[in-house]
Amino acid sequence: MQAEMSDVIRWSRRREGVLPPPRAGEGWGEGISSTKTPQEARTLSRIASCDAIRPPPQAGEVRTARGQMFRMLMATVLVALAFATPAHAFVAYVSNEKSNTVSVIDTDSWTVTKTIKVGQRPRGIEFTRDGKFVMVAVGDDDTIQVIDAKTPGVVDTLPSGPDPELFTQDAAGKTLYVANENDNTVTVIDLEKRARLGDIQVGVEPEGMTISPDGKTLINTSETTNMAHFIDTSSRQIVANVLVDARPRFAEFKHDASELWVSSEIGGTVSIVDPQKHEVIGKVNFEIPGLRKEAIQPVGIGMTKDDKTAFVALGPANRVAVVDATTRKVTKYLLVGQRVWHMAFTPDEKYLLTTNGVSNDVSVIDVAAQKVIKTIQVGELPWGITIAP
Amino acid sequence: MIRWLLGSIGLCLAAMQVLAADPITIGVGYLGIAGTRSTLSLVEQPAANDGVAGAKLAIEDNNTTGKFLNQRFALEERRIKEGEDVVQAATDLAARNGFVITDLPADALLKVADALRDRATLLFNAGAIDERLREADCRANVIHTAPTRSMLADALGQYLVWKRWPRWLLVVGSHDEDKLYADALRRAATRFGAKIVQERTFEDTGGARRTDSGVTLIQRQMPVFTQQAPAYDVLVAADESEVFAAYLPYRTWDPRPVAGSAGLVPRSWDAAQDQWGATQMQNRFMKLNSRRMTALDMQAWTAVRMIGEATSRTNSGDVRKVTEFIKGPDFSVAAFKGTKLTLRDWNLQLRQPILLVDGRMVVSVSPQEGFLHQVSELDTLGYDRPESKCKLK
Numbered sequence: 001m002q003a004e005m006s007d008v009i010r011w012s013r014r015r016e017g018v019l020p021p022p023r024a025g026e027g028w029g030e031g032i033s034s035t036k037t038p039q040e041a042r043t044l045s046r047i048a049s050c051d052a053i054r055p056p057p058q059a060g061e062v063r064t065a066r067g068q069m070f071r072m073l074m075a076t077v078l079v080a081l082a083f084a085t086p087a088h089a090f091v092a093y094v095s096n097e098k099s100n101t102v103s104v105i106d107t108d109s110w111t112v113t114k115t116i117k118v119g120q121r122p123r124g125i126e127f128t129r130d131g132k133f134v135m136v137a138v139g140d141d142d143t144i145q146v147i148d149a150k151t152p153g154v155v156d157t158l159p160s161g162p163d164p165e166l167f168t169q170d171a172a173g174k175t176l177y178v179a180n181e182n183d184n185t186v187t188v189i190d191l192e193k194r195a196r197l198g199d200i201q202v203g204v205e206p207e208g209m210t211i212s213p214d215g216k217t218l219i220n221t222s223e224t225t226n227m228a229h230f231i232d233t234s235s236r237q238i239v240a241n242v243l244v245d246a247r248p249r250f251a252e253f254k255h256d257a258s259e260l261w262v263s264s265e266i267g268g269t270v271s272i273v274d275p276q277k278h279e280v281i282g283k284v285n286f287e288i289p290g291l292r293k294e295a296i297q298p299v300g301i302g303m304t305k306d307d308k309t310a311f312v313a314l315g316p317a318n319r320v321a322v323v324d325a326t327t328r329k330v331t332k333y334l335l336v337g338q339r340v341w342h343m344a345f346t347p348d349e350k351y352l353l354t355t356n357g358v359s360n361d362v363s364v365i366d367v368a369a370q371k372v373i374k375t376i377q378v379g380e381l382p383w384g385i386t387i388a389p
Numbered sequence: 390m391i392r393w394l395l396g397s398i399g400l401c402l403a404a405m406q407v408l409a410a411d412p413i414t415i416g417v418g419y420l421g422i423a424g425t426r427s428t429l430s431l432v433e434q435p436a437a438n439d440g441v442a443g444a445k446l447a448i449e450d451n452n453t454t455g456k457f458l459n460q461r462f463a464l465e466e467r468r469i470k471e472g473e474d475v476v477q478a479a480t481d482l483a484a485r486n487g488f489v490i491t492d493l494p495a496d497a498l499l500k501v502a503d504a505l506r507d508r509a510t511l512l513f514n515a516g517a518i519d520e521r522l523r524e525a526d527c528r529a530n531v532i533h534t535a536p537t538r539s540m541l542a543d544a545l546g547q548y549l550v551w552k553r554w555p556r557w558l559l560v561v562g563s564h565d566e567d568k569l570y571a572d573a574l575r576r577a578a579t580r581f582g583a584k585i586v587q588e589r590t591f592e593d594t595g596g597a598r599r600t601d602s603g604v605t606l607i608q609r610q611m612p613v614f615t616q617q618a619p620a621y622d623v624l625v626a627a628d629e630s631e632v633f634a635a636y637l638p639y640r641t642w643d644p645r646p647v648a649g650s651a652g653l654v655p656r657s658w659d660a661a662q663d664q665w666g667a668t669q670m671q672n673r674f675m676k677l678n679s680r681r682m683t684a685l686d687m688q689a690w691t692a693v694r695m696i697g698e699a700t701s702r703t704n705s706g707d708v709r710k711v712t713e714f715i716k717g718p719d720f721s722v723a724a725f726k727g728t729k730l731t732l733r734d735w736n737l738q739l740r741q742p743i744l745l746v747d748g749r750m751v752v753s754v755s756p757q758e759g760f761l762h763q764v765s766e767l768d769t770l771g772y773d774r775p776e777s778k779c780k781l782k
Contacts, residue, residue, distance in 0.1 A: 163669070181669045184453055204453045205669050223666065224694075224723070225454040226701070241457040243701060246723040247666075266723040292766055294728040 090346045091149070091388045092353055093134045094362055095122035096379025102136055103362075103378040104152060105353070107346055107387075110364065110374050116152055118145050124166040124209075125384035128191070129173030134386060137164035137178065144178065144189075149388065159196040161187040166250075166384075168209040168218070170233065177218050179206035186220050188236065200236050202229050208251040208262065212275065221248035221262055228262050228273060240278035244271040250342075252301040252310075254325070263298035263312060270298050270312055272328060284328050286314060286321055300342035302352055304367070311352055311365070313340040320354055320363075322370050334372050336363035344385045355382040412461040413706040415451075416486035417693055419444050420479055420493065420501070421516070423468040427598050429635035432748075435683065440492045440515060441466050442678040443686030446670075447693030449677065451700075458701055462693075469497075476504045483510040487708035490692045492516030492685065495526070502528040509708040511715070513692035516685060519569070523736040524772065527779035532715065533738045534691045538573040540771035541655040544743030544755035545625075545648055546577030547769070551757045554622035554646070555583045558615070560637070562650075563592045564630040571627040574649065581760075586619045591633045598631070611640035618643065625649040652747065655755070658687030659746040664754075667725035691724050691739065698722050727754070728767070736779040740767035 089108035095118075096103060102122060104114040119138030126135050127149070134147040135158065144158040144167065160167075161180035169176045169191065176189040184204055188197040203225025210219045211233070218231040221244070228251060230240040245267020252261045253275070260273040261284075270284040286296045297315035303325065304310075310323040316339050322332040337356025345352050345367070352365040355378075362382060364374040425435045436442070444464055451462040467482050469475050475493065479501040482489050489505075490513045491498055498517055505512065506528075514522060514533045522528075523537055549557070557578060561571040571588075578585050591614070615624065615637070624641055626649040628634035634650035646652055660681035663671065670690075674682040682690075699711045699720065714720055716737070721729035726742045733740060745753045756762075760769040768774070 163672075181666075182672055203457065204450045205666065222454075224450055224670075225457070226698075226723075227454070227457060229457075238457070246698075246721060246729055266721070266729045268729070294766070 090348075092344065092346075092362070093125055093127070093136075093147070093386050093388075094355055094378050094382050095125040095136050095384040096360075096381060097121055097123055097357070097383040098381035099379035100138075101379045102134070102147065103382070105362065105376055105378070107351065107353075110376055112376065112378060114152060115379065116147060116154065118147070118154060119143065123383045124164065124179075126167065126169065126386045127388055129169065129171070129389065131389045135167070135176070136384070137167060139163045139165055139181070144176075146194075156194065158189050158191075158194055159187075160189065161185050161199065165207055166209045168211050170211055171213075171215045175233075177209055177211070177220075179209050179220055181205050181207065181223075184222070186218070186231070198236060200231055200238070202231075202238070203227050203241075207249050210251045210253060210260075212253055213255060213257045217275065219251045219253075219260060219262075221251050223247045223249065223265075226264075226267075228260065228271075230275070230278060242271075242273050242278050242280060244273070244280065245269045245283075249299050250301055252303055254303055254307040255305055256307055258307075259325075261301050261303070261310065263301055265297045265299055265315065268293060268296045268298065270301065270310075270323075282328050284310075284312065284321075284323055284330065286312075286317075286330060288314075288317060288319065288333055291317055299340070300354070302343045302345055304345075305349060309367075311343060313343055313354055315339055315341070316358075318356075320352075320365065332370055334363075334365060334370065336365075336372055337361045337375065341382070342384050344387045346387055347389060353385055353387070355385050357381050357383060412455070412459045413700075414461045414463060415696065415700055415706045416488070417444065417448065417462060417464050417696060418482035418486035418489040419464060419466045419689070420475075420482055420489055420491045421466075421468050422493065423470045426631070428631045429598055429633075433635075435685070436680055438678065439683055440490075440685040440689045442680075443674070443682065443688070443690035444490055444515075444693045446674050446677050446686075447690040447697065450673075451693065451697030454697060454701055458704060460700055460706060462697065464693075476500050480504060483508055487511065487706075487711075488513065488696050490515050490689050492689070495519040495522055498522065498531065499526055499528070502531050506530060509712070511708060511712045513695070515688040515692050520573070520772070523738045524778045527736045527781060529737075529781040531737065532692070532695070532732065533736075534688045534695070536657050536741060536743060537738065537771050538570050539576060540741075540743060542570065542573035542577040543580065543770045544655040545653070545745060546574070546581045546583060547755045547757040547760050548653070548745050548753050549623055549625075549648065550581040550583055551759070556621045557583055557585050557623055557625045558618050558621040558645070559585045559588045560615075560624060560626045560628075560633075561588060561590050562628040562630050562632050562634075563590060564632075566629040567627050567632075570629050570650070574625055574627055585625075586621045589614070589618075591628070593630065593632045607636045608640060611636050612642045615640075616642035621645060623648055624652075626651055653745050653752055654747070655743050655745055656684040657741060657743060658682065658684040659744050659751055661746060661749060662725070662744055662751050664751070665725050665727040670725055687724070691722065691730070694724065695720075695722050695739075731765070733768070733774070735774050735777050735781070737781070738771070740765060740770075742767065743770060 092105040094103045102116045103112045106113045120140035122136045124137040142162045144160045145154045146156040148155040160178040163182035164178045165181050167178040178187045185199040203222025205223035208221035220229045227241045244262045245264035247266035249265045250263045260275050262271045271280045272282040274281045296317045300313040302311040310325045312321045319333040321330045337359035339357035341355045343354040354363045362376045366373045419441045448462045448464045475497045512531045624647045626634035628650040638647045638652045699714045703714045721731045743755050756766045756769045762768045
């Protein structure tokens with residue numbers, strides 16, 4: 001029975017197109033057990049959505065038995081879904097890098113309510129401060145598209161530079177700063193006029209973008225230069241450069257502005273920078289038993305409002321690390337989907353949603369319980385996520 | 390240690406902003422052979438600037454970073470013509486450049502390495518894939534960014550075994566380097582449980598690679614050459630000399646895929662590689678050089694980036710200091726291959742994933758899943774520490 005189930009899962013994952021056979025210590029199949037674990041719910045919902053695209057039987061495979069299996073599993077899924085307790089309803093927007101779409105998720109029903117067609121290679125995605133629009137960087141179209149959250153559909157574009165990836169906006173929601181991977185610049189855009197105000201030269205392959213809580217300092221990380229650039233937002237000049245570990249991809253301030261956290265995908269660490277002294281004052285290291293170190297590639301970071309807990313997406317390690325933001329030690333690893341990229345909290349901070357690139361789904365983490373409670377199938381290669389304020 | 394280093398870098402940065410001193414200049418030499426070799430496929434004919442074009446891009450990348458650190462990188466290229474003394478050219482380059490990237494045959498590289506042994510110059514072998522440069526003939530002043538034959542063969546072998554094509558028909562060219570590649574392929578078959586069902590030799594009888602009569606004759610020859618083979622899954626060709634391998638796909642007597650020197654080829658890099666953020670680099674390369682990026686370009690790029698990485702981490706242009714850091718345990722470099730690349734400390738070979746490409750697409754990347762290693766899965770490719778004959782001097 002167990003072997004049968006994991007076989008089915010392997011198939012459904014293989015259908016998604018990316019996976020070779022499983023390996024020791026690498027997540028999938030781990031969720032299968034006779035008791036109901038969050039992982040099981042995750043895997044089951046995956047199977048349900050894959051039913052339609054199930055592959056034809058292989059030689060030696062008995063189709064009818066599998067069909068029965070699937071029906072049984074479907075039933076289990078439906079029961080599991082029926083028992084899900086709804087919270088306050090929020091709306092999450094997920095960019096699907098490969099499908100060129102944005103999935104809209106209702107956090108009440110935890111379902112995709114709409115899929116919006118956007119430009120090519122959507123990645124960075126963020127709500128405007130007023131919650132009326134969603135901006136999504138479509139890198140291969142060299143622009144940022146604006147989605148009206150009411151309709152919802154693409155209504156406008158913003159004049160970014162070539163290959164925009166991530167961006168950030170000031171507290172007032174008036175100025176947008178965009179990292180353009182292809183030409184080593186950060187573009188400054190006036191959001192009201194939707195006009196380009198200028199460019200700032202930074203390091204090679206700018207990526208991570210964030211702004212200090214007081215709005216005075218813009219942070220950009222450059223992936224090949226391996227620095228966090230501190231940019232004065234009024235003069236638009238670089239005031240400091242801090243070397244971090246290889247391929248810095250994402251930066252996040254503590255809400256009290258005391259620390260800047262920068263994830264290094266290839267370095268495998270998160271550097272903690274003193275924003276006043278412009279120095280690395282600590283590092284978060286990750287170690288997962290049974291998993292090779294190279295698979296641990298920190299990307300997205302989420303910091304709780306009380307600055308006590310940080311969540312770090314570990315890419316192909318298929319886990320989100322829960323980090324005590326004071327001691328800078330990992331307290332727990334949560335198994336999510338494959339190649340976890342970015343994350344967003346619901347405004348009440350009850351849930352944290354992560355995008356899982358390779359498994360094409362979004363994991364829902366119960367923040368207080370520090371548990372994965374649900375998985376939602378979205379488009380192909382989900383990348384960025386934003387939740388309505 | 391790192392923390393201390395970073396701290397001091399931070400302090401230095403702050404200090405520099407006040408002082409705005411003259412930038413430190415870091416000279417990088419590039420030493421290669423003039424002229425290019427002839428390939429069977431016209432589209433694979435290397436450009437005159439094959440290799441150095443990658444070094445140029447890395448110099449630009451380093452300079453973008455360098456402007457924040459007050460470091461400036463300069464490239465000096467030197468091509469040896471037939472009959473010129475390689476040692477003299479190298480010594481001359483080393484007089485002005487602390488680091489020299491080489492694309493030289495093994496013997497020439499060894500001469501250069503020994504001639505520069507008493508200087509601080511650090512050499513980067515970007516071109517030669519010979520095993521012996523990392524084994525019996527390894528040198529303490531040569532870092533290898535080029536993969537070895539065994540790394541390439543193992544990368545291919547792992548995939549063929551994963552694909553369950555364990556029966557190989559091995560066709561070997563008649564030149565020395567073809568035989569060396571065949572040795573590596575035989576070793577890979579043994580290591581990963583494949584079986585070479587038969588070996589055939591393709592004699593190089595001379596002749597032009599391009600003729601007006603074109604494919605007519607080849608179309609008759611290749612099926613005949615490959616007929617009456619024992620049952621096999623894949624034809625593996627060892628033809629570094631570009632004599633026959635590219636003629637094999639679609640022409641084998643039995644309908645079988647071809648791999649090795651044609652068909653599915655293991656390479657350190659390919660113009661089609663677009664994973665792990667590589668698109669940005671491919672675009673930068675295209676913009677700078679008006680052509681696509683080859684494996685040799687990548688091997689040179691990686692060498693120059695290693696220098697840049699070490700100079701920024703040490704905040705120094707001092708060759709000894711930089712060399713020490715590169716050889717040290719904290720060194721790694723990112724090169725768009727999904728994992729950090731580090732040096733094998735026993736022979737100074739750069740660990741790296743190997744792409745398997747078909748000329749249009751990246752088919753797979755080795756090491757394949759499931760090939761495990763106690764230190765780094767990248768060490769499932771090529772000779773591992775316990776097998777090594779290298780004694781660094």
